[in-house]
Each structure stands twice: as structure tokens, then as C-alpha cells.
Amino acid sequence: MTYCVGLLLDAGIVLLSDTRTNAGLDNISTYRKMFTFEEPGERVIAILTAGSLSVTQTVLARLTEAAEDPDASETTSILKAPSMLRVAQMIGSTLSDVTAEISGRMNRMSQSASASLIVAGQRKGGPMRLFLIYKEGNFIEATRDTPYLQIGEHKYGKPILDRVVTPETSLMDAQKAVLLSMDSTLRSNLSVGMPLDLCVIECDGLKVSQRRRIEPEDPQFSKMSKAWSEALRRAYTEIEI
């Protein structure tokens, strides 16, 4: 399993992903699930992945290869596509192709493979956008009504987002919200695990403004997690029924 979350705020985009990958409970590894593509001042794109590693790695490899191709064009490279919408379409179509190819082979063994992605970013002159790309390649977009998107194990971490995130939330508060959302998920689902990757993209910055890997023993995260537990217990004690 996986938990990735993205927030689209007036001040920018905040993204968080875990790194746990497992093929059965007895085969656990750490793989990065957050990937960024930048041309500072021109465009910034972040991709978060959930699902079958064979699918997500192939998708990323193809997108990277296409972007590095000297003959790359507007229709083949996410670094040249004229808008974030085109970027989402291009990634969706790559995901759909890869899933179909791999599933063709898997089906012969009565198995299947699929993946979903969060794609976020901004192109110079355009708005910031945040998409969730389904395994079939179609996608939805975050709006002011629901300014966040999640992939993977989304349930445990949803209540806190519903309660505190609005488009006006500051980038600092937004980091707190996604970290607390991840904290609830880490506690309840063993297949979501540290370290975490956090990324902040400020509005109109057209680059990754902040990138942080949070290791299991990170003192700041541990302190926050402990303070949240205590605050919840205190709130529970004080509530009257």
C-alpha cells in the first residue's frame, strides 16, 4: 500500500508521500514515490505514485526518456507540453498504455497490475493545478471546494484534511496538515511507512521551493506526532457527553 496526498492552496502546492513498497507482508522495501521535473522559471511538475511498482517505474522511465530525447516535442515531453492539462493528459495516456501492456501479460496468469498518480505543478503564465490520474488514464482535478487529492490508503488520514484544509490555508499550516494526516495513516496501516518525502511548490515560483526527506527518527516529526496524540487525548478528556 501507499499513502500520498497533495494540497492545492492559494499560496502553493504541498505534497507528501511515504516510501513503503511491499510484495506480500514478508517482502518490504523502501522506494521513492515522489518525482519532480523542473525547468526553473519555466515549469515545475511533481508526480506521486501508488500501486504496482512495475507499472509506476515504467511510467516514470518513459516520461523521463521522452523528456530527455533531443527530438522531444510539445506532444511527447512533459517538459515541453504547452499546459498542465496537456501534461496530465500525456501522463494519463502513458499510464494507460503501460497498464494495458503489463496487464496483458499478467492476465495470462490471472493476475493484474495497476497504479494511480497525483500530478501537480505549474507552467509559466498558467495556474497551478493538481490532478489525480486513475489507472485507466482518465483524471480528476482538485478544486476550491475540495482542495486536496489522495491516493493509496486514504481513509485514516482524511478526517483531519476535511476539518482543517481550505484554499486559504498557509503553506506552513498545510505541511502540518499533511504530516498529521500521514501520522494517522502510519499508525493504522503497516503497509504505509517512513521515511516520508515532503515537497512544497510556491505559487508562481516555478520551481521546487522546498524538498525534505523525513527519516524514521526525525526529531521534529516525532515531537509533532507525540504532541498531536497528547492534544487528542486531552481534547477527548475535556469533551462532555
Add this chain to the structure above:
Amino acid sequence: MTYCVGLLLDAGIVLLSDTRTNAGLDNISTYRKMFTFEEPGERVIAILTAGSLSVTQTVLARLTEAAEDPDASETTSILKAPSMLRVAQMIGSTLSDVTAEISGRMNRMSQSASASLIVAGQRKGGPMRLFLIYKEGNFIEATRDTPYLQIGEHKYGKPILDRVVTPETSLMDAQKAVLLSMDSTLRSNLSVGMPLDLCVIECDGLKVSQRRRIEPEDPQFSKMSKAWSEALRRAYTEIEI
């Protein structure tokens, strides 16, 4: 969907269930999912249901019929079974039979039906016990390490239980915990809905000590729900990262 939760505490048993039943999003009804069987001073049994209504209603009808049969015996009636373990086995076996019968018919139309149950209670001279009965009829039991069991949509309401419930929790605090657990679930899953049924069985009381239906406009529940939201937001604001 459904959300039912049961806590097994030193002081007693606390149970809570919702009442929403749906066959598709466009066909929503209210059905009680909590059923009690009492012989005050001798035994008390509560059953909470999740899953296909045709299965759970048939199971309850058979258990009731068997208990009311003038020839009821230790092996046929949950009101005569010599222990709570036997009660759980009897209910598990009824559930397994009913599921097999209904599934046989459903399979011909490539459909399936299943249900799971929480069974709680005490027999005079025996300990209080709390079981979760799977659709196949086998079951697990709450222990001091994990003194609660959930069926249905369990994820949203699990974090609060993990954080605050221990065997030493008082019956009053336990009611607060299950109501807050339900509150988180109601917010996030439309297929879990009010009114709620709450039941408290005090240790060695051998009867239902308290039974309460909480309607959608219940002022006490609304107040608690609002206070919890505010407390969470305040806690979130105060946490430093």
C-alpha cells in the same frame, strides 16, 4: 455499508451501531442493526450486524425462532447455551448456513451475499465476552490488548479507539469514545447514517443496563460532535512543526 463497534471493558460492554442500509446509492433505508436477547439475572446477549440485509435478517429470524421454540435446548437456543462461547459457535454456524443457502442462489446470477456480526454478552457465572463472527462462521474475540471490535466501515473511526480505549476505561468514557468514533465515520462515509443505537451492559448486571436511540437531531450528540471538531481544530492550531 455500516459501522458497528463493541468495547469489552472491566466495567462492562459498550456497543454502538448505525442504522443505514442501502441497495445502491439511490435506495437508502433505516434498519436496526442491534438486537438484544435477555433473561435478566441469567444472561444477556447483544448482536450487531453488518452486510447483506437478507442474510442478517434471516440469521436473526432463525435465532429468535429457535430461542422461542418450546422444545428449545442447550444446543439449539442461544438463551439456553451453557456459555458465551457456545452462543458464538451457534450464531457462527447459523450465519454460515444462511450465507451458504443464500449464496447458492446468488451465485447462479454471479452475485454474492455475506454478513459479519459482533456478538457480546455474559452468562451468569461466566465472564463477559465480545466476539466478531466472520461471514464463514469462524470468529475472533476481544482481548485486553485490543479490547474493541469493529464491523463495516472501520477505518475512519479506528484512530480514536486506538488512542483512548483501554480495559480500564470507564463506561461513561467508553460511550464518548464510540460516539466520537462514529462521528468521524458519519462525516466521511455517506453509507453510514443516523439514527444510532447505543447499548451498555454492566459487568455482572446480566441485563441491558442502558439502551438509547440517538436521532439525527439529538442535541447532546450534536453538541459533542461540534465540541470535538472545535477541539481538533484548536489542537491542530497549537501543534508546532
